Amino acid sequence: MSHTLDPELRRALAARIRYYNEMGIYDFYRRETPGEVATVAAAAAASDAVAVSIQSESREEMSPRKAATVAVPVAVEDNIFEVLAPKPEQGVSDPGKALKIIREDLGDCTRCPLHKQGRKQIVFGVGNPTTDLMFVGEGPGADEDQQGEPFVGRAGQLLNNMIKAMGITREQVYIANIVKCRPPGNRTPEREECETCSPFLMRQIAVIKPQVVVALGAVAAKTLLAMNSSMAQLRGRFYDFKPTGVRSSDPNWDGCKLAVTYHPAFLLRDPRQKGEAWKDLQMVMKELGLKAAKSTT
Ligand code: SF4
Structure with missing residues (x-):
């Protein structure tokens, strides 16, 4: 399935991801339905309306909210998830x-x-x-x-x-x-x-x-x-x-x-x-x- 994300929105999302990376947060999850959390990588091919829920091991530090949510109410571009998904080289020490x-x-x-x-x-x-x-x-x-x-x-x-x-x-x-x-x-x-x-x-x-x-x-x-x-x-x-x-x-x-x-x-x-x-x-x-x-x- 091929989708296109508006370039401005893509840039804004990338900037937000960079911001969380700088705080040491790398793991991102996609909320499929209220109360249900699925990994972005597993869900990359799925829906037209997406909410990306960003959760940290140190959620308490993200006061006042326990976890930040970036709502992306548009089609999902496959590319954007390359920023988010675990990389195949991770864990390879050589x-x-x-x-x-x-x-x-x-x-x-x-x-x-x-x-x-x-x-x-x-x-x-x-x-x-x-x-x-x-x-x-x-x-x-x-x-x-x-x-x-x-x-x-x-x-x-x-x-x-x-x-x-x-x-x-x-x-x-x-x-x-x-x-x-x-x-x-x-x-x-x-x-x-x-x-x-x-x-x-x-x-x-x-x-x-x-x-x-x-x-x-x-x-x-x-x-x-x-x-x-x-x-x-x-x-x-x-x-x-x-x-x-x-x-x-x-x-x-x-x-x-x-x-x-x-x-x-x-x-x-x-x-x-x-x-x-x-x-x-x-x-x-x-x-x-x-x-x-x-x-x-
Ligand atoms: S490797 Fe892919 S993304 Fe990079 S310049 Fe070539 S076509 Fe573009």
Whole structure:
């Protein structure tokens, strides 16, 4: 059964879920009839009028109401429940295996319009599944679409050099994008496309459990942080970050730090900003205890 949820309502519901996630609440139940509670996952294909009842183990803290209820009096979109339902990789302790499960779950994805706008393949992500450092860009370009790997074109070469300057190698980090299919003509991905695809990235982050995520460019930063600020406002500090809508299977991982810097493609267009980007990376290196590579020149 295919349903469509109004985009504004979908965004409002996603924001509410994020709010509850931040309070440590991850388990959501769908109230089928008054007094009857069924799991959302089991009920996802069911009715036209839905009430999502959000219950916490610490319900007393949710005063004055014992449990909050979000009434959604419209058709249910199957997609929205991917945010809510238990994830198939949960409980898998090997991050490499868990990433494979996420990739299988993504399948030959047709969840957003980018699937029919000329993509050759899905570009999932690449690198060390147990790394302390992740880089997240915007979306694949032509080279990435061709090779199925993020950051392999000119911008990728620059990113490799940036990573090398940090005293590490590309193989030691994990690299992914907000959207996994190439936007036609390298246009900026639409907000709807970012919101549809990024839950898979959130799951990747929850599996990898890095110490630091570096958002490359405004699209990555704004999507991950759910903030609509300028690069000038976003850069130069760390944010406490927890992937939205997903719980890491490691109870000891309580999120990570997130830093924002310029996208390498932007630095190719405006090399004068490389010094600023290096300042951002130095902040990350300090956090991770990395030493800059010795110059060979
Ligand atoms: S961009 Fe993401 S959500 Fe859209 S079709 Fe590709 S994999 Fe699916």
